[in-house]
Amino acid sequence: MILDALRAELGEGRVCAAPDIEPRYFDDETGGVAGKPLGLVRPASTQEVSRVLSLCNAAGQPVVVQGGRTGLTRGAVPRDDELVLSLENFAAIEAVDAATGTMALGAGVALQAAQEAAAEAGWRLAVDIGARGSCTIGGMIATNAGGHQVFRHGMMRAQVLGLEAVLADGSVVSAMQPMLKNNTGYDWTQLMIGAEGTLGVVTRALLRLQPAVAGLETALCAVPDYAALVRLLALLRARLGPRLASFEAMWDDFLAQAIAHCALRAPFAQDWPCTVLVECEGEDDGALAAALEAAFEAGMLGDALIAQSGAARDGFWAYRDAIGEITRTMTHFEPFDVGAPTAVIGALVETVRAGLEAEFGALPCACFGHVADGNLHIALDLGAPGREHRAQAVVYDAVRAAGGTVSAEHGIGMLKRDWLGHTRSPAEIALMRRVRVALDPRGILNPGRIFDMETA
């Protein structure tokens, strides 16, 4: 019925009934099982998205919005009877303004394509995540994607100058202007960023670009304990200022597994509780080396290596990038992406480790993260299914006690929905629900993601 109406509006080629949907539309990166969607629609213009949502809204037809399907919370995986709305036809980089450093593009453009277009114009799109080859700009906006340059350049939110979006009722809102300042009423674009597609469908964006970096200095730093890591971060911020771009912590359990599973050499002569990958933007003027020298003298460093070549830099990143291989070897991988104040993340790791050991005995676990952003990842091998909830309770109870958050950068989707109230208050969730109802009163956009409106 709705598929017929969509075909009549958009043409046969844009609409696909359930039996003909290719398998890729059922996946994200969690590997779970999808529901049975009603069909798939692939509009190719904002006006077409508007027509699709008008029809769905009138019919009360639930829609699941898809970008590159690289999420980790099952936000884009179809449930039963949903219409899959893919933005893959919004794949055009429309304009790069090389004079002022902005880029207009469709929501379906892959991050890497956008990064390359920026680089060709002599600029840089200053956000990067592992899924760059297939994740899309629209999905990154919907999930307010993070990554390892957030401390320096902010999350996806900070890259967005303007947006175009379609609301649940089909109305089109557009604010594709390059100004950094626009205080005219509510900045509704902020509402779309990080709403996981529940408040509107982002169709186009105008992104802010950063000047290309003149160079990078990279170091691998061993710290004697977490308190030293916090002091090292403060020293690097004070001495390097805005040049400090990455500060990626890897606990000993992470480094040991990286070495074991990727056949890497141990970087230091002895083991240390924590190793930090530090990157500093700008011309190689020895500023990072001088700062590390000072840190060493102040007892913040046990050992340190500075990359003397591009190959050495790649070698340092190989430890950090080993996470893919580490999780692939796990029997029953459970990913955690939590937030906590930087100062207490060290204690949080200890609490979580002790709690998991008390609950399950020894389990393979790798702790790492963007600690300068207050972001800790824990890759846990549960060994067997059925233990997820108990493990989540251990981790999220500790996170709550630490004043943290159950999701730092992955979002809530369907996977963390039951834990939203663990670190958001009833008043906060009530506020969110009011906004949700105001913008999508029939609840057709990504229903069941973030919260379950039916139980409101």
Add this chain to the structure above:
Amino acid sequence: MILDALRAELGEGRVCAAPDIEPRYFDDETGGVAGKPLGLVRPASTQEVSRVLSLCNAAGQPVVVQGGRTGLTRGAVPRDDELVLSLENFAAIEAVDAATGTMALGAGVALQAAQEAAAEAGWRLAVDIGARGSCTIGGMIATNAGGHQVFRHGMMRAQVLGLEAVLADGSVVSAMQPMLKNNTGYDWTQLMIGAEGTLGVVTRALLRLQPAVAGLETALCAVPDYAALVRLLALLRARLGPRLASFEAMWDDFLAQAIAHCALRAPFAQDWPCTVLVECEGEDDGALAAALEAAFEAGMLGDALIAQSGAARDGFWAYRDAIGEITRTMTHFEPFDVGAPTAVIGALVETVRAGLEAEFGALPCACFGHVADGNLHIALDLGAPGREHRAQAVVYDAVRAAGGTVSAEHGIGMLKRDWLGHTRSPAEIALMRRVRVALDPRGILNPGRIFDMETA
């Protein structure tokens, strides 16, 4: 009636009836005439704000929220029968975390007090505006204040890590966490920032601090035309990267009046169409001088001076700071704060000048602004009252044609309300109204600011 209830809840000392309200509660910086408010309440805790709003919401009592009353859009000036809610008792700097660079404070803290507390702890609150002595953090959050460091550090929005706010119905929402990443449902704090107090009353904030600057290089640059200014900006961004902190343009009409009214010496041997005050953060390593040398050779500069001392730097800023004296000498001052893409601001100035001349003949006018942010200010002397609307039409029509916005950093308040739809679409305004109704269904918070809900 409501005053009695407030006295019963909060005590006599917190509540003041209309005849006893001191004159300062009737002003902002526009100098216009206020209405006759019902009374004044000065709660001293979030719980008291909650009680005030609960009572007002139940009674349908309109409230006008006040910080430092330094706004330029009459957003905080009381209308007839409104209850003035002052946050002046929220004046505590609660904590400065010198280890990680954050500051928790009340909404009523003056910007300068916050800046000084940050500096004492070895950090920097990286936002600055002229009203620093009396504007408050809460007001700056409510209006998403800008200033002259936005290109480098972002607007007030970018300084906010966490907020506590009270909604119209008295419910308290709090997210006072220092993490840069927290993707758990909608980031409702973004809704409060720039909403001009119409969606909730901000009571406390957690701000991000930046490392103290190691030094500043300051230059005064004369450009032969606006196209050269745009090229100069691109060159400085490419060469100085994140160190470029200020890029303040002053057109010839501005500079001439600054010189005349402040008894300053002309900076250059000849007049130039535009002069730019450039500031670069970091140790004085000659980077700015080298960049300006390259710009001169590329024909982007007519002349340039680099400050060799703090006194010389102050001398450069004296031109820019002359704006206060320039407007004070105007017979009938009309302030414009508009946005447009940086590349077209030069043409916009020409269009506006020609349009005003055609409408009124020659009028004293001073053009200046944060052009790297896409922000142009025009101080216009209308000479006589009654010309405001015609002047606004000239300016805002030109701004709309340039793809710009009728407010860059001052906001809408009551003064620009009738122009909101000039550069926001009906769909955007409809979205804003839906959010407004969802969060404040009885419309008690700052009614009539941004838009007139009664006419919805």
